[in-house]
Amino acid sequence: MSADRAAGVGAGAAVTLGLDLGGTAIKWVALREEIVVASGSAPTPRSGAEAVVEAMAAVAVAAGPLEAVGVGVPGLFDPDGTSHGLHNVPGLKGRYPLGAALAGEVGAPVRLANDARSFTLAELRLGAGKADRHLVGVTLGTGIGGGVAVDGRVVLGRDNRAGELGHQTVDPQGALCGCGNRGCVETFASVPSILAGAARAVLQGVDTSLRAACGGVVSALTPVMVTAAAADGDPFARDVIDRAGVALGIGLANVCNIIAPERIVVGGGFAAALEILRPSLEETLRRRARPVGACPVVAAGLGQHAGAVGAALWTREPLR
Numbered sequence: 001m002s003a004d005r006a007a008g009v010g011a012g013a014a015v016t017l018g019l020d021l022g023g024t025a026i027k028w029v030a031l032r033e034e035i036v037v038a039s040g041s042a043p044t045p046r047s048g049a050e051a052v053v054e055a056m057a058a059v060a061v062a063a064g065p066l067e068a069v070g071v072g073v074p075g076l077f078d079p080d081g082t083s084h085g086l087h088n089v090p091g092l093k094g095r096y097p098l099g100a101a102l103a104g105e106v107g108a109p110v111r112l113a114n115d116a117r118s119f120t121l122a123e124l125r126l127g128a129g130k131a132d133r134h135l136v137g138v139t140l141g142t143g144i145g146g147g148v149a150v151d152g153r154v155v156l157g158r159d160n161r162a163g164e165l166g167h168q169t170v171d172p173q174g175a176l177c178g179c180g181n182r183g184c185v186e187t188f189a190s191v192p193s194i195l196a197g198a199a200r201a202v203l204q205g206v207d208t209s210l211r212a213a214c215g216g217v218v219s220a221l222t223p224v225m226v227t228a229a230a231a232d233g234d235p236f237a238r239d240v241i242d243r244a245g246v247a248l249g250i251g252l253a254n255v256c257n258i259i260a261p262e263r264i265v266v267g268g269g270f271a272a273a274l275e276i277l278r279p280s281l282e283e284t285l286r287r288r289a290r291p292v293g294a295c296p297v298v299a300a301g302l303g304q305h306a307g308a309v310g311a312a313l314w315t316r317e318p319l320r
């Protein structure tokens with residue numbers, strides 16, 4: 001556990017714990033009412049599902065008396081708390097009774113939520129969208145996550161699956177996506193897709209500053225190298241970034257036309273890319289969200305712990 005856990009969290013009234021389970025880190029917050037009284041992160045164990053549960057339980061025990069625990073997961077889950085398809089979390093690719101296992105360890109109710117829907121709920125209630133009733137949340141990272149709020153509630157849909165903005169088709173003949181479809185927004189705008197586009201430019205021998213940036217070793221390319229090269233005017237890096245912005249803009253325009261949001265909030269591990277994506281993203285949004293009109297696209301208000309805050313808030317939402 002990181003050292004930023006506030007001393008004495010365990011003293012006093014019970015807290016609601018929010019855990020944001022990722023492939024490399026478990027971020028957490030302790031909420032009292034709507035105030036974050038402590039936060040931190042712990043590395044995600046590499047040795048399997050039971051170790052992941054133990055790591056989350058250790059955070060929970062240290063947080064003190066608990067009202068409830070919410071867990072934002074990067075994938076799917078059933079109403080009984082069985083997770084599945086958490087491809088990025090070691091040992092949790094298949095079906096696993098994550099909710100029950102954690103509840104057994106911590107002695108408090110545990111509710112699972114999708115991580116991007118958690119991000120969206122947090123931004124809707126306490127973050128950049130707190131003045132809005134109709135909001136779209138997007139998380140940029142290894143994948144493109146999403147959440148949609150209508151009339152002040154995050155829409156969950158059948159089996160909690162609504163909001164998969166990253167899996168809208170923008171190119172019917174495009175690259176295969178992890179979901180099995182072709183040409184999803186995610187195949188243009190996720191970090192691996194952007195890196196693949198940059199690597200292709202280097203390998204094809206085009207005249208790009210990315211070659212020098214990575215020393216000619218494409219596996220050494222990082223997202224920051226690509227965004228920095230694009231910002232410096234490298235035409236090939238700019239092209240990769242602009243194609244990502246256009247794809248994301250098409251996906252967001254589709255959602256605008258359907259729910260007419262007041263705002264789009266962008267977060268996730270690659271959220272810093274928003275400003276470099278913004279010109280192509282906003283132009284596409286303006287051109288394609290014609291019936292409804294574009295809305296402001298803003299950075300998340302709650303920082304890197306938004307997902308954990310939302311996971312905690314889900315424990316207070318009515319079951320539906």
Ligand SMILES: [Zn+2]
Binds near residue numbers: 167168178180184
């Ligand atoms: Zn997809």
